[in-house]
Amino acid sequence: MTATPAPVADRDPVVLPELVSYLEGLPEPHIVFDRHYRIVAANAAYRAQFSPRASVVGRTCYEVSHRFDVPCDRAGESCPLARSRASGQRERVLHLHHTPHGEAYVNIELVPLRDARGDAAYFVEKMEPLRVAQGEPAAEGLIGRSPAFQAMLDLVARVGPSQASVLLLGESGTGKELVARAVHEASPRAAHPLVVVDCASLPETLFESEVFGHEKGAFTGAHAAKPGLVEAASGGTLFLDEVGDIPLPMQVKLLRLLESGTYRRVGSTELRRADVRLVSATHRDLPTMVAEGRFREDLFYRLSTFPIRLPPLRERREDIPLLAKALLERVAPQRRLALAPVALQRLAAHDFPGNVRELRNVLERAALLADGDVIGAETVARALVIGAPPTASRPAPPPSAAAPLARPARLRDAEREALRAAVAAHRGSRQDLARQLGVSVRTLYRKLRELDEGGD
Numbered sequence: 001m002t003a004t005p006a007p008v009a010d011r012d013p014v015v016l017p018e019l020v021s022y023l024e025g026l027p028e029p030h031i032v033f034d035r036h037y038r039i040v041a042a043n044a045a046y047r048a049q050f051s052p053r054a055s056v057v058g059r060t061c062y063e064v065s066h067r068f069d070v071p072c073d074r075a076g077e078s079c080p081l082a083r084s085r086a087s088g089q090r091e092r093v094l095h096l097h098h099t100p101h102g103e104a105y106v107n108i109e110l111v112p113l114r115d116a117r118g119d120a121a122y123f124v125e126k127m128e129p130l131r132v133a134q135g136e137p138a139a140e141g142l143i144g145r146s147p148a149f150q151a152m153l154d155l156v157a158r159v160g161p162s163q164a165s166v167l168l169l170g171e172s173g174t175g176k177e178l179v180a181r182a183v184h185e186a187s188p189r190a191a192h193p194l195v196v197v198d199c200a201s202l203p204e205t206l207f208e209s210e211v212f213g214h215e216k217g218a219f220t221g222a223h224a225a226k227p228g229l230v231e232a233a234s235g236g237t238l239f240l241d242e243v244g245d246i247p248l249p250m251q252v253k254l255l256r257l258l259e260s261g262t263y264r265r266v267g268s269t270e271l272r273r274a275d276v277r278l279v280s281a282t283h284r285d286l287p288t289m290v291a292e293g294r295f296r297e298d299l300f301y302r303l304s305t306f307p308i309r310l311p312p313l314r315e316r317r318e319d320i321p322l323l324a325k326a327l328l329e330r331v332a333p334q335r336r337l338a339l340a341p342v343a344l345q346r347l348a349a350h351d352f353p354g355n356v357r358e359l360r361n362v363l364e365r366a367a368l369l370a371d372g373d374v375i376g377a378e379t380v381a382r383a384l385v386i387g388a389p390p391t392a393s394r395p396a397p398p399p400s401a402a403a404p405l406a407r408p409a410r411l412r413d414a415e416r417e418a419l420r421a422a423v424a425a426h427r428g429s430r431q432d433l434a435r436q437l438g439v440s441v442r443t444l445y446r447k448l449r450e451l452d453e454g455g456d
Contacts, residue, residue: 019113019124029127032113035120037061037071037081046127050099061125065097065106080110081123088112094154096135096145097127105130107157130157132182135322142178143326144319148311152179159306160186165258167243167303168281170310172443173355176281177241179310183279184237192236195229200242200446207250209266218267230263230274238276242446243303244284244295251296258302278303313352313359320348323356324363328375331364335373342377350384357443361387423448 020041023030029046033039037060042051050056051064062068066075072095073079083091090111097106107128112120133142133153142153159166160183168176177196184194202210209218213228230238240246246254257263258278262271280303289295313320321344328337339347343366352358365383366375423433430444 023124026126031056031061031125031127032122033061033081033125034122035081035085039064040122049129050097050127052100065095067098080108080125084110084112084120084123092158094130094150094157096150103135105133105135105153105157130186132156132185142175142182143322144316145322146311146316146318148316149319152308152310153182155306155308156182157186159183159308161188162306163277165277165303165305166279167305167307168279168310169307170281170283171312171353171355172283172446173352173357174310174312175356176310177239179308180237180239180241180279180281184239184277187237187277189236189277193233194237194239195233196239196241197229198241200245204247204250207247208253211250212253212263212265214266215268218265222267225265228265230257230276231272233276235275236277238278240278240280242282242284243280244282244286244289245446248294248296251299255296255299255302258299313355317348320344320359323359327356327360327363328367331360332367335367337367337370338374339380340374340376343375343380346377346380346384354443358387 019032020043023032023041023043026043027045029049030043031039031046032041039056039059039061042056047056056064060071061081062071062075062079066072066077068075071079071082073082077095078093080091080093083093090109092107092109095106095108096103107130109126109128111124111126113122113124115121130153131141133144133156135143135145142149144150144153156179166180166183168179170176180196181194184190197211199207209222209226209228211228212230213226214222216222216225240254253263257274261275262273264271286295286300286304290297290300313323321339324339324344324347328339347359347362350362354361362380362383365386366379369379369382370376433444
């Protein structure tokens with residue numbers, strides 16, 4: 001008696017065995033489903049990652065991936081099947097999927113399979129986990145579920161695999177370095193270095209030497225040749241943080257690097273070639289700086305091939321519970337702290353001009369002030385007061401749609417006035433003042449410089 005061979009995949013018999021066999025050998029998770037969202041085949045990679053214990057054949061894709069009882073587009077998400085039906089072509093979306101290990105962000109690419117009449121009877125869906133972000137508290141990386149966060153993350157997922165220059169735009173404390181790392185790790189350069197250049201902390205006299213390197217004897221004290229950060233990033237990504245602070249003379253040299261991929265060390269005539277992908281970030285208004293002649297227009301357009309705006313925390317308040325839980329585990333890993341519901345409401349009512357960095361500082365203060373395992377609203381309020389400048393007003397309520405354009409200007413004016421008052425009243429070191437304000441020393445120095453310049 002001949003034994004019946006085992007099926008090569010978890011599949012419905014109506015699907016071509018050649019297609020199933022092909023998908024089974026692919027390393028990325030793939031499923032095939034019909035126009036009614038019913039899964040008819042799943043390869044080994046999918047079963048191992050998303051459903052190792054139960055068959056998915058016969059179930060709908062939205063039930064397996066999201067625990068929804070209706071298609072994604074009827075549950076507030078983008079549905080790749082609906083989009084493909086409308087466009088008649090392949091579609092890509094970013095979704096938050098259920099897995100045996102919790103929820104995870106997944107890049108989805110859907111391709112329609114057409115029959116002899118040109119109708120799409122089946123659809124193949126490829127899933128690639130985006131490992132740089134989570135939809136639940138995690139020890140590291142980007143965390144969020146809000147629409148604003150997911151819109152930003154979708155742009156990261158799309159630009160990551162390319163070679164395009166990326167410009168990250170956002171307020172201080174929104175996590176620009178984390179997003180730069182996410183772009184790097186989503187790229188083919190992920191195995192190579194991500195080198196960070198803190199443009200705000202480099203004086204003009206050292207900028208060229210640090211970034212491009214120098215030869216022996218190029219200037220007083222140059223006792224040996226030194227490669228620059230561009231060379232250190234070879235094969236990887238160069239992240240220029242606070243690119244708006246680069247001196248004008250150095251902007252010309254950076255432009256040459258972007259346009260030709262070449263540069264020279266200080267004191268050398270030899271033209272060197274660079275293999276780097278450039279990601280830059282700023283909190284400044286670069287178009288205004290261009291109009292005022294403080295930033296080169298040609299450099300601005302070279303840097304901003306693919307701009308990504310990072311939403312401030314006040315635009316993603318629904319992420320505060322996730323962020324707060326993860327940050328508490330980071331600032332007090334030896335304790336099992338939790339926030340009372342009223343404490344979370346108190347945090348959600350705060351505008352957080354310092355964004356996620358300020359939230360972390362508030363939670364660290366609250367952890368120090370709390371005696372038990374549950375942090376209450378009074379403790380949070382006390383932590384907020386300790387970190388507020390002496391003349392700062394009470395936290396404003398959540399923004400309304402009544403005045404969407406006037407509010408940011410009022411916030412900036414209030415912040416500048418509060419900072420002036422704090423500086424005038426403070427008698428300690430700059431480090432102590434930064435700690436009192438709940439910002440980093442680097443951010444404090446930058447804000448003080450903006451006060452001196454009278455800028456934003």
